[in-house]
Amino acid sequence: MENSSDNIRSQMRKGLLEYCILSILARKEAYSSAILDELKAANMLVVEGTLYPLLIREKNQGLLSYRWEESPQGPPRKYYCLTEKGRAQLGEMDAAWKEIVESLDNIRNKGI
Amino acid sequence: MENSSDNIRSQMRKGLLEYCILSILARKEAYSSAILDELKAANMLVVEGTLYPLLIREKNQGLLSYRWEESPQGPPRKYYCLTEKGRAQLGEMDAAWKEIVESLDNIRNKGI
DNA sequence: TTTGAATACCTTGCAATACAAGGTACTGAA
DNA sequence: TTCAGTACCTTGTATTGCAAGGTATTCAAA
Numbered sequence: 001m002e003n004s005s006d007n008i009r010s011q012m013r014k015g016l017l018e019y020c021i022l023s024i025l026a027r028k029e030a031y032s033s034a035i036l037d038e039l040k041a042a043n044m045l046v047v048e049g050t051l052y053p054l055l056i057r058e059k060n061q062g063l064l065s066y067r068w069e070e071s072p073q074g075p076p077r078k079y080y081c082l083t084e085k086g087r088a089q090l091g092e093m094d095a096a097w098k099e100i101v102e103s104l105d106n107i108r109n110k111g112i
Numbered sequence: 113m114e115n116s117s118d119n120i121r122s123q124m125r126k127g128l129l130e131y132c133i134l135s136i137l138a139r140k141e142a143y144s145s146a147i148l149d150e151l152k153a154a155n156m157l158v159v160e161g162t163l164y165p166l167l168i169r170e171k172n173q174g175l176l177s178y179r180w181e182e183s184p185q186g187p188p189r190k191y192y193c194l195t196e197k198g199r200a201q202l203g204e205m206d207a208a209w210k211e212i213v214e215s216l217d218n219i220r221n222k223g224i
Numbered sequence: 225t226t227t228g229a230a231t232a233c234c235t236t237g238c239a240a241t242a243c244a245a246g247g248t249a250c251t252g253a254a
Numbered sequence: 255t256t257c258a259g260t261a262c263c264t265t266g267t268a269t270t271g272c273a274a275g276g277t278a279t280t281c282a283a284a
Contacts, residue, residue, distance in 0.1 A: 005204055008201070008204055008205055008208045009211070011127045011130070011240090011241090012127045012128060012205070012208050012209060012212055013127065013271090014127035014241075014270065014271070015123045015125065015127060015241095016124060016212070016216065017270090019124065020216065020219050023216075023219045023220045027222065031232085032232075032233075033231080033232070033233095038219070039219075042215045042219050043211060044212075044215050044219070046271085046272095047273075048232095048233090049271080049273065049274075049275090050270085050272060052233075052234060052235085053234090053235085053270090053271085054270090054271085056234090071231075071232075071279090071280085073230075073231070073279095073280065073281070074230065074231035074232060074279060074280055074281085075231065075233065075278060075279040075280070076232080076233090076279080077231095077232070078233075089120070092120055093124070094220070096120045096121045096124050097124060097216065099121070099155060100124055100125060100128070100156075101213060103154045103155050103156050104128065104131070104132065104135075104209065106154050107132050107135045107150070107151075107154050108131075108135045108206070110139070123269090123270090125242090126241065126269095126270075129241090129242080143261085144261075144262075145261070158242085158243095159242085159243065159244075160261095160262090160263085161242080161245075161246090161264085161265095162241085162242050162243060164264085165241090165242090165263090165264085166241090168263090183251085183260075183261080185251065185252070185259075185260070186250065186251055186259065186260035186261060187250040187251070187260065187261050187262065188250080188261080188262090189260095189261070189262090190261085190262075
């Protein structure tokens with residue numbers, strides 16, 4: 001096993017990536033590498049092999065759409081943006097996240 | 113697919129159960145059904161088939177220990193409590209959780 | 225012109241998690 | 255002795271995230 005702290009963090013991040021991605025795309029459209037950079041900057045570390053299938057999944061669910069755009073250097077980029085459905089789901093996720101934070105606060109600090 | 117909100121919540125809860133269980137046992141020892149009830153009360157809904165393997169896993173990692181105790185009615189109960197190692201890990205999880213909440217807050221509200 | 229570096233896309237196979245749906249076993253009362 | 259209630263546990267499956275690959279485009283340097 002690698003670093004135990006890393007394990008703990010990565011385990012806790014599970015299930016939150018979809019929320020992160022919709023949040024990032026709610027601000028502005030972006031292509032995969034840019035999303036990756038934002039996640040890394042926020043310490044929600046991810047690798048390509050995680051991100052690509054996730055984006056494809058969200059696109060297939062109708063939460064995202066994309067368009068191709070030429071890059072100043074290298075191959076064209078796939079710019080993703082939120083659909084109406086994606087925005088609706090992001091709203092639900094906001095509520096769910098708020099509840100979870102409250103639940104954990106309750107469980108952790110109850111009776112102190 | 114069942115209720116979409118339920119799906120979202122259950123997805124987000126992933127990876128947080130271990131933290132919840134250590135938190136509950138940090139207050140007082142408890143047996144499985146009591147833990148289950150606390151999790152349900154906190155809206156961190158879980159079923160037996162999830163909880164038992166998790167407890168066994170944490171026990172095997174040395175985070176928990178248990179003792180048998182006679183029940184006023186029915187079969188004996190397995191009372192779990194935190195070990196020293198479990199307490200240490202709970203401390204690390206507190207830090208990890210705090211960071212994750214901050215990260216998500218950053219991602220969600222950046223630039224508002 | 226062709227080779228390489230940088231960028232960007234994507235897939236496959238694996239390990240771990242949580243769940244659904246079962247099963248076993250002890251106790252006391254009907 | 256049978257049944258309801260309580261408590262334990264297992265097996266099989268879907269999903270997630272990761273590691274480790276692969277393909278394709280562009281441009282610059284050899």
